[in-house]
Amino acid sequence: VVVTQFPGTLSLSPGERATLSCRASPSISSTYIAWYQKKPGQAPRLLIFGTSSRAPGIPDRFSGSGSGTDFTLTISRLEPEDFAVYFCQQYGIFPLTFGGGTRVESK
Amino acid sequence: EVQLVESGGGAVRPGGSLRLSCVGSGFTFDDYGMSWVRQVPGRELEWVAGLNWNGESTGYAESVEGRVTISRDNAKNSLYLQMESLRAEDTALYFCARGRGSGSYEALDVWGQGTTVTVSS
Numbered sequence: 001v002v003v004t005q006f007p008g009t010l011s012l013s014p015g016e017r018a019t020l021s022c023r024a025s026p027s028i029s030s031t032y033i034a035w036y037q038k039k040p041g042q043a044p045r046l047l048i049f050g051t052s053s054r055a056p057g058i059p060d061r062f063s064g065s066g067s068g069t070d071f072t073l074t075i076s077r078l079e080p081e082d083f084a085v086y087f088c089q090q091y092g093i094f095p096l097t098f099g100g101g102t103r104v105e106s107k
Numbered sequence: 108e109v110q111l112v113e114s115g116g117g118a119v120r121p122g123g124s125l126r127l128s129c130v131g132s133g134f135t136f137d138d139y140g141m142s143w144v145r146q147v148p149g150r151e152l153e154w155v156a157g158l159n160w161n162g163e164s165t166g167y168a169e170s171v172e173g174r175v176t177i178s179r180d181n182a183k184n185s186l187y188l189q190m191e192s193l194r195a196e197d198t199a200l201y202f203c204a205r206g207r208g209s210g211s212y213e214a215l216d217v218w219g220q221g222t223t224v225t226v227s228s
Contacts, residue, residue, distance in 0.1 A: 034214035036152070043202060043221065044144075044152060049214035087152050091212050094166030096142070096154040 001028055001090045005099035011107045018075040020102045022088030027068045032092030035064055035073045038085045038101070047086075048073060078104070109133040109217050111203045116222030123193050127222060129186040129203030137161070137181035140206035140213050143188045145199035145224075155201070156188060160209035171197075193226045200224075 004023045012018055022033070030051040036044040046055040048064035051071060061076040075082055083106050088099040115127040127143070142157035156177035158165040165177055176189040186203055200221040206213025 043218035046214055046216045055216060091214055095168045098152040098154060100151045
């Protein structure tokens with residue numbers, strides 16, 4: 001399954017809404033889509049699993065949606081600590097695959 | 108505290124071998140599937156290999172299939188990645204990660220800090 005993320009970079013200001021897209025080809029069950037946050041020098045952090053379920057401790061400004069081939073991660077109001085790279089992953093079919101990432105940078 | 112600690116990385120020549128290890132603590136290791144994920148700094152994450160709680164179901168990325176073997180020893184709370192015929196493109200930071208459940212097909216909810224593999228002549 002090829003996972004494609006877009007845009008490659010989002011330039012936004014704190015307080016703004018971020019919408020990140022992920023496309024899986026061929027389609028994948030929504031049970032098996034996850035989103036991770038990655039900051040330099042840190043391990044990846046699971047944000048969302050099963051397309052829309054927040055991992056423990058993840059703030060409710062992070063939400064996931066989608067089905068079939070198209071999935072979305074939304075950050076409702078960007079906080080300073082949210083500027084990072086975000087990766088989408090399908091984990092329903094071997095080999096598990098990640099998208100190329102979306103960098104959310106401060107405008 | 109739930110923790111994963113990797114070791115075994117280092118510098119190796121092309122064609123060489125390495126065995127990475129990961130020790131889990133703070134949780135019941137054999138309740139969970141596990142994976143190895145790598146990243147060249149500044150680039151995308153790449154899932155390398157994964158297995159279920161008892162190691163009987165395994166999967167590999169196409170880029171490493173036939174050259175790496177993932178295994179686990181639940182008595183030692185340990186995960187391994189045996190890497191053979193290493194190539195320059197295997198150079199990366201290798202993370203050990205825990206699946207949310209016991210299967211092979213799981214989102215990864217706990218990650219180590221990684222161990223660096225450098226393949227160079």
